[in-house]
Amino acid sequence: MSQTITNPFIVNGExxxxxxxxxxxxxxxxxxxxxNRRNVLLTSPRRMGKTGLIAHTFQKKxxxxxxxxxxxxxxxxxxxxxxxxxxxxxxxxxxxxxxxxMTDLFLQTVRSISGALGFDPVTSMPTFxxxxxxxxxxxxxxxxxxxxINLADKPCLIAIDEFQQITRYGEKNIxxxxxxxxxxxxxxxxxxxxxxxxxxxxxxxSYARPFYASTTPLSLEKIPQPTYSAFVNEHFRExxxxxxxxxxxxxxxxxxGNTYCIQRTFNQAFGKTPQGAICKLDDVxxxxxxxxxxxEHTYRLRLSMLTPSPKELLIAIAKEGAAExxxxxxxxxxxxxxxxxxxxxxxxxxxxxxxxxxxANDSGQRTYSLTDPFLTLWIRKYFG
Numbered sequence: 001m002s003q004t005i006t007n008p009f010i011v012n013g014e015x016x017x018x019x020x021x022x023x024x025x026x027x028x029x030x031x032x033x034x035x036n037r038r039n040v041l042l043t044s045p046r047r048m049g050k051t052g053l054i055a056h057t058f059q060k061k062x063x064x065x066x067x068x069x070x071x072x073x074x075x076x077x078x079x080x081x082x083x084x085x086x087x088x089x090x091x092x093x094x095x096x097x098x099x100x101x102m103t104d105l106f107l108q109t110v111r112s113i114s115g116a117l118g119f120d121p122v123t124s125m126p127t128f129x130x131x132x133x134x135x136x137x138x139x140x141x142x143x144x145x146x147x148x149i150n151l152a153d154k155p156c157l158i159a160i161d162e163f164q165q166i167t168r169y170g171e172k173n174i175x176x177x178x179x180x181x182x183x184x185x186x187x188x189x190x191x192x193x194x195x196x197x198x199x200x201x202x203x204x205x206s207y208a209r210p211f212y213a214s215t216t217p218l219s220l221e222k223i224p225q226p227t228y229s230a231f232v233n234e235h236f237r238e239x240x241x242x243x244x245x246x247x248x249x250x251x252x253x254x255x256x257g258n259t260y261c262i263q264r265t266f267n268q269a270f271g272k273t274p275q276g277a278i279c280k281l282d283d284v285x286x287x288x289x290x291x292x293x294x295x296e297h298t299y300r301l302r303l304s305m306l307t308p309s310p311k312e313l314l315i316a317i318a319k320e321g322a323a324e325x326x327x328x329x330x331x332x333x334x335x336x337x338x339x340x341x342x343x344x345x346x347x348x349x350x351x352x353x354x355x356x357x358x359x360a361n362d363s364g365q366r367t368y369s370l371t372d373p374f375l376t377l378w379i380r381k382y383f384g
Contacts, residue, residue: 008235009267011260020056021231021259022223023049030057030191033216034067034157039182039190041204044220045357046195046371047260053220054159054191067157067189068102070094075162080171084138085130088113088145092128102152109148112141139177146181149188159191164199168352175203179210190215195371196357222257225249232266236279241270243279251284255373264291292378299378310346312337314355314370318379323368 008019030053033040044050051071058069072090077083088110095102107114107126116134118127135141149156166174182190192215194200204211229248236243247269255261268287273279303311316335317323325331326347327340337343347368350356358366370376 007267007270008238009232009263009270011264011267014055014059015052017056017059019235020052021263022227023053023056023220026053026218026220027057027060029218030054031060031062033218034063034189037189038216039214040192041200041215041217042191042193042220043197043200043217044195045197045258046354047258048195048220048222049259050193050195050220051161052259054161054193058157058159063157067155068095068098068152069157069159071159071161073161074165077165077169079138079169080142080174080177081132081135081138083166083169083174084135084142084145085132088135088141089128089130091145091148096125096128099153105151106148109151110141110144112137112144142177142181146185149185152187156188157191158188159193161193162195163192164194164196164203167199167203175210179214183214196351196354198351198358198360223259225252225257228252228257228262236270236273239270240275241273241277241279243269243273244281247279247281247284250281251288254288254377258373261373288377291374292381295374295378299375309338309342310349310355313343313346314350315379315383317356317368318370318376319383321369321376324365326368 005016005019010016010019030040030042034057042050042054054071057063058071063069070090072087074083074086077086092103092106095106103126107117113130113134116130118129119125120127149158166178182188192200192204192211203209204213204215204217206212229245229252232243232248233245243266251262251265255265265284265287268290269279269283272283272287303314306314312335313326316331316337317326319335323331327343331337332340332343347356351358354371356368357371358368360366370379
C-alpha cells in the first residue's frame with residue numbers, strides 16, 4: 001500500500017481500509033443494521049467521520065456483492081425540486097457505468113425527465129445533464145424514482161447526508177412525503193445521516209413527526225485519544241518517519257477529537273516531515289498556521305456575509321470556545337453585545353445556517369460552540 005499512497009492521512013476521496021482510523025465497532029453495527037434491513041439514523045458532530053464511515057462500509061465486499069449503493073448529499077439543497085434533482089442524478093450516475101440494464105430501466109421508468117437527458121456524442125450513452133427547470137413536477141418525478149428503486153434487480157442501499165436540511169425547505173409536507181415513499185420502498189434500506197442533532201432528534205423522536213420511531217439510531221463520538229495516537233504513530237513509522245507523542249496529544253486536545261481537523265493537521269505535518277525525521281510539536285503548530293492561512297480568504301468572505309449582530313455573537317462564542325448562558329447580562333457585557341433580543345435572534349440565525357451547534361446536559365442547559373474548529377482558531381487569531 002505504501003507504494004501507491006504518499007501520505008497516509010487522507011482527507012479527500014476514498015480511504016483504503018489500511019488508512020481508515022478505527023470505527024471498527026461502528027462499522028460492525030452499521031453492517032448488522034443493513035443486513036437486518038433496518039433503516040439507520042446516523043448522527044455525529046460535523047466532520048467527526050460519518051461520511052467516511054458510510055463510504056468505508058459501502059466498500060465492504062458483503063455490501064458490494066449484494067447492494068447498489070448510493071450516497072446523496074443534500075446539504076446545498078433548498079427545495080423539493082433540488083432534492084429530486086440531486087437524488088435522480090446520483091442514482092443515474094452511479095448505475096450508468098455498472099449496468100446498462102439498470103440505466104435503460106431508469107430511462108423507461110423516470111419518464112418525466114428522460115426526454116430531457118442528453119447523450120454523450122462519443123459513447124452514445126445517456127448523460128444526466130438536466131437543468132433544475134427540466135423537473136417540472138418534482139413530486140411526480142420523485143415518485144418515479146422510488147418506483148425505479150423498487151424495480152431494481154438488486155437491493156438498494158441509500159445514504160442521504162445532512163438529512164435535516166429538508167426541514168428548511170419552503171414546502172410544508174416534505175417529511176410526510178418522503179416518509180410515505182420510504183415506508184413503501186420494499187427494495188431499499190436508508191441511512192439518514194446528519195450533524196445537527198437537535199433537529200434530527202426532533203424529527204425522529206417526536207411522536208407528532210412522520211419519521212417517528214422509523215429508524216435505528218447510531219451515534220458517532222470522538223475516537224479515543226490512545227487509539228488515534230497509535231494510528232498516527234503507526235503510519236509515520238510505516239513511511240520511515242517519527243512523531244512525538246506530545247505533538248499528537250496537542251492536536252487531539254486542541255480539536256476536541258474532531259476527526260477531520262486532526263487528520264488534516266497530520267496530513268500537512270506529515271507532508272512537511274522528511275523521511276527519517278521527527279515531527280515535533282512545533283511542526284504541528286506550523287501545520288495548523290498553514291491551514292489557517294489557506295482558509296483565510298474563505299473565512300473572510302463568509303464572515304462578510306453576516307450582519308453585525310450574528311457576527312459579533314459568533315466571535316464571542318469562538319473566543320469562549322464553549323459558551324453558556326448567551327443571553328445573560330454577564331455574557332452580553334463581557335463581549336459588548338447589544339441586547340438580549342439581538343442575541344436571541346442571532347442564535348437562531350447562526351444555528352439555522354450551521355455556523356454554531358450545541359449540546360445540552362441532563363437539565364437542558366445548552367453549551368454552544370462553532371461547528372468548524374479551524375474557524376474558531378482563525379477568529380481567535382485575528383480578532384483577539
